[in-house]
Amino acid sequence: MTRPPNAPRSVLVVAALAVAFLTLPVLALLQRAPWSGLADLLRRREVVEALGVSLLVSLTAAGIVLVLGTPLAWVLARVDVPFRRLVRTLVVLPMVLPPVVGGTALLFALGRRGLVGQWLERWFDVTLPFTTAGAVVAATFVALPFYVITVEGALRTSGEDLEQVASTLGADPLTVLRRITLPRLIPAMGAGLALAWARALGEFGATITFAGNLPGRTRTLPLATFQALESDPEAAVALSLVLLAVSLAVLLPTRHRWLPTR
Amino acid sequence: MWTHPPSGAILLAVVASMVAAGCTEVPGDTALTVFVASSLTDVAADLTDEWTSTSGVGVELVVGGSNHLAAQVRDGAPADAFLTADAELLDDLQHRLLAKPVTDQTTDWMADRVPTIIHDLAINHLVVARPTAGPERRPADLRDPSLVLVACAAGVPCGDAAAARFGDLPIDSFEPSARAVVARLALDEADLGIVYATDVAAHTGLAQAWPQKPTCPCITYAAASLSPSGNPFVAFLTSDRARQILTEHGFAAGPPR
Amino acid sequence: MSTMPPGPKPDPRPDRESSPEPVLKLDGTATVGDLVLRVALEVMPGELVAVVGPNGAGKTTLLRLLAGLVRLNDGRLDLGRRTVDDGSDRGFIPAHSRQIGWVPQDRLLFDHLTVAANVGFSPRSTPDRVDSLLTALHLQDLAGRRPNECSGGQAQRVAVARALAANPDLLLLDEPSTALDAGSRRRIHALLGDRDRRPATLLVTHDPAEAADLADRVLDLTAGRIAGTPPL
Numbered sequence: 001m002t003r004p005p006n007a008p009r010s011v012l013v014v015a016a017l018a019v020a021f022l023t024l025p026v027l028a029l030l031q032r033a034p035w036s037g038l039a040d041l042l043r044r045r046e047v048v049e050a051l052g053v054s055l056l057v058s059l060t061a062a063g064i065v066l067v068l069g070t071p072l073a074w075v076l077a078r079v080d081v082p083f084r085r086l087v088r089t090l091v092v093l094p095m096v097l098p099p100v101v102g103g104t105a106l107l108f109a110l111g112r113r114g115l116v117g118q119w120l121e122r123w124f125d126v127t128l129p130f131t132t133a134g135a136v137v138a139a140t141f142v143a144l145p146f147y148v149i150t151v152e153g154a155l156r157t158s159g160e161d162l163e164q165v166a167s168t169l170g171a172d173p174l175t176v177l178r179r180i181t182l183p184r185l186i187p188a189m190g191a192g193l194a195l196a197w198a199r200a201l202g203e204f205g206a207t208i209t210f211a212g213n214l215p216g217r218t219r220t221l222p223l224a225t226f227q228a229l230e231s232d233p234e235a236a237v238a239l240s241l242v243l244l245a246v247s248l249a250v251l252l253p254t255r256h257r258w259l260p261t262r
Numbered sequence: 263m264w265t266h267p268p269s270g271a272i273l274l275a276v277v278a279s280m281v282a283a284g285c286t287e288v289p290g291d292t293a294l295t296v297f298v299a300s301s302l303t304d305v306a307a308d309l310t311d312e313w314t315s316t317s318g319v320g321v322e323l324v325v326g327g328s329n330h331l332a333a334q335v336r337d338g339a340p341a342d343a344f345l346t347a348d349a350e351l352l353d354d355l356q357h358r359l360l361a362k363p364v365t366d367q368t369t370d371w372m373a374d375r376v377p378t379i380i381h382d383l384a385i386n387h388l389v390v391a392r393p394t395a396g397p398e399r400r401p402a403d404l405r406d407p408s409l410v411l412v413a414c415a416a417g418v419p420c421g422d423a424a425a426a427r428f429g430d431l432p433i434d435s436f437e438p439s440a441r442a443v444v445a446r447l448a449l450d451e452a453d454l455g456i457v458y459a460t461d462v463a464a465h466t467g468l469a470q471a472w473p474q475k476p477t478c479p480c481i482t483y484a485a486a487s488l489s490p491s492g493n494p495f496v497a498f499l500t501s502d503r504a505r506q507i508l509t510e511h512g513f514a515a516g517p518p519r
Numbered sequence: 520m521s522t523m524p525p526g527p528k529p530d531p532r533p534d535r536e537s538s539p540e541p542v543l544k545l546d547g548t549a550t551v552g553d554l555v556l557r558v559a560l561e562v563m564p565g566e567l568v569a570v571v572g573p574n575g576a577g578k579t580t581l582l583r584l585l586a587g588l589v590r591l592n593d594g595r596l597d598l599g600r601r602t603v604d605d606g607s608d609r610g611f612i613p614a615h616s617r618q619i620g621w622v623p624q625d626r627l628l629f630d631h632l633t634v635a636a637n638v639g640f641s642p643r644s645t646p647d648r649v650d651s652l653l654t655a656l657h658l659q660d661l662a663g664r665r666p667n668e669c670s671g672g673q674a675q676r677v678a679v680a681r682a683l684a685a686n687p688d689l690l691l692l693d694e695p696s697t698a699l700d701a702g703s704r705r706r707i708h709a710l711l712g713d714r715d716r717r718p719a720t721l722l723v724t725h726d727p728a729e730a731a732d733l734a735d736r737v738l739d740l741t742a743g744r745i746a747g748t749p750p751l
Contacts, residue, residue, distance in 0.1 A: 112410075113450045129451055130410060130434040161627050167614040168586045168621040169641040169685045176615075179640075183631050212435025213415065219436075227438070230329040231417035 033241055034234050041238040049216045050224035051242055057220055061139035061200040062193055069147040077155035095145040103138055103209025134211035135218045139200035146199050147192035154188030293320035294495055298345040299328040300441045301458050305511040313498050327439040328419050342492035347419035349381055349484035378496040382516035383483040384508045387459040387476040388423055391468045393450040399471040407432045409453040412446045419481055424456040426479045463512035539564050542688050542719035547594015549584050556580050556743040567720040569734035577743040578723040582691045586621045587614030620682030624693040626674055628666035634677050635662040641685035652680040656706050672703030679707055690720040696729055
């Protein structure tokens with residue numbers, strides 16, 4: 001193999017090590033997979049159930065992230081709100097919070113006896129813990145910052161020049177948003193959404209702490225994998241493979257939307 | 263007795279047990295690492311304090327769900343002793359134990375290389391609990407779908423025992439450890455929960471859902487040493503003083519040895 | 520011969536002395552960073568005023584001020600009979616409500632839209648205006664293409680067409696001919712040279728020949744002030 005002339009050997013070596021570090025666990029997983037009994041394992045009710053819950057929860061969370069996150073990203077990038085830096089820090093907080101702590105905080109806020117949760121129960125008879133909706137809340141909580149950061153970054157980078165020209169041509173702010181800002185934002189929105197969805201799919205700590213663990217309702221693939229790991233390692237591997245397959249199935253075909261293209 | 267830790271602290275204990283990383287640092291020349299099932303958290307602290315004050319050896323406690331810890335030991339975690347609510351787990355760990363259990367052929371110089379295994383270390387009963395702040399319940403409420411019921415997951419000793427005793431129940435969440443169930447009740451996020459009698463005794467936020475007598479199927483704890491340095495500690499667990507501490511915490515102590 | 524589509528006609532008032540009103544009346548101060556712009560200026564309908572001066576003098580800032588992208592600290596800016604900026608929040612009319620057309624130095628075409636969509640972007644444009652401008656600037660063949668497929672000269676013509684299609688009372692051009700091929704420059708000049716039909720225009724340029732060719736007046740802007748204006 002001829003080394004590219006502008007690539008120092010040391011850099012290539014380190015990069016190769018990084019690739020090995022990232023791919024080794026996945027390869028080990030594939031190596032341990034019970035390929036012969038896999039079909040039966042995958043047909044098991046608990047696997048199918050967990051897959052269904054995971055897809056429902058992660059896709060719903062992605063939808064909410066899109067609806068809530070886009071206006072927020074736009075405001076953070078374009079509007080001079082008071083305490084903008086503080087707001088931005090708060091928005092990023094779920095990213096740095098350990099997920100279990102996040103789930104605990106959600107419990108204190110939206111649980112049956114929570115700050116807001118108690119009113120949800122008293123006035124609307126709505127409880128979130130132990131429901132699929134609660135799992136969606138937990139997933140949205142951890143995934144939203146990823147989307148907002150991505151889209152806000154894109155908005156800051158692309159600048160307001162084109163939007164200014166559009167307004168001098170007579171387009172009011174909403175028209176500018178609709179015809180200039182959003183169409184140009186689509187790639188970044190796609191990237192942010194892919195990231196957020198993947199995060200929501202893999203969420204464990206916040207889900208199990210806030211929404212609990214019930215097959216068919218709140219037991220997502222990560223929860224099922226964790227439980228299986230202790231009693232039935234083969235099933236755990238099967239569940240991990242399902243997670244891997246689902247992620248690849250969604251992220252690979254859409255990569256032109258979210259990977260920087262040449 | 264250490265009672266009524268604030269609910270936030272309970273949740274932090276749940277966090278710790280979920281990652282099996284809670285530890286108590288005690289100064290000593292060579293500290294032991296002891297894995298304990300999470301339902302033994304409170305009593306283990308007192309037991310290890312007593313052990314350290316008499317032997318001078320410190321103990322680092324690692325708390326978690328029994329089968330979670332067993333999985334770690336199986337994968338080679340450096341534990342000196344293992345206290346578990348599921349004696350069957352010890353069978354799986356035979357390869358980690360140094361030799362077969364004690365036989366008549368044991369001689370003195372081999373004594374410390376032979377692992378100490380104790381079955382029937384202590385007994386804990388299952389109890390249906392409620393938040394103290396909640397209303398008194400009746401046995402029929404266990405099957406009431408409108409009430410929030412939490413229990414341990416299958417594979418966790420308290421979960422298996424609950425299933426053996428009550429059969430199929432409308433459970434709303436299968437928690438990874440008894441401590442997690444306690445946390446739910448302590449926060450009043452659940453109406454009913456199947457926990458250990460020791461949890462109800464230790465926590466003023468929990469109460470028996472209705473007056474219950476100790477019943478089996480119940481939990482029997484076992485202890486095993488996993489290295490020579492663990493032997494003295496496990497032997498200590500059968501002493502009178504240890505049995506006294508166990509009883510104080512609400513366990514039924516095993517037979518004297 | 521290229522034809523400019525009819526621009527806004529001055530309002531005929533038979534019962535008044537027909538003295539046309541200025542399209543633009545500015546007398547005020549604006550601060551952007553270190554630059555303090557202090558300008559008093561009037562432009563009549565159909566008049567083309569060239570603005571020359573060294574870099575950093577504030578020529579682009581002046582255009583942005585008129586466009587509504589920079590605000591006055593104090594003073595007054597009237598477009599037609601309307602006061603669009605008096606230094607206060609309440610008296611400020613934003614860019615999209617002013618009848619202006621702005622061709623920035625960087626052109627800033629919308630690359631996700633076709634040339635035709637760019638030219639016709641303004642809500643104030645009409646299909647007829649768009650068509651005649653595309654013809655006047657020889658852009659018909661490019662109508663379905665994207666801006667990134669156009670050459671520099673073509674893109675500049677698109678930008679000018681886009682601004683004119685918006686039917687502006689005031690046209691603001693920021694160095695439209697810099698680095699332009701002769702053919703494009705000729706077409707744009709032909710359009711701008713049509714005194715009867717062009718809107719009031721401010722043309723920032725570095726080219727004295729261009730200023731001499733097209734302008735009715737030349738303003739020399741240095742350090743935020745027009746030459747000859749006494750300091751504050």
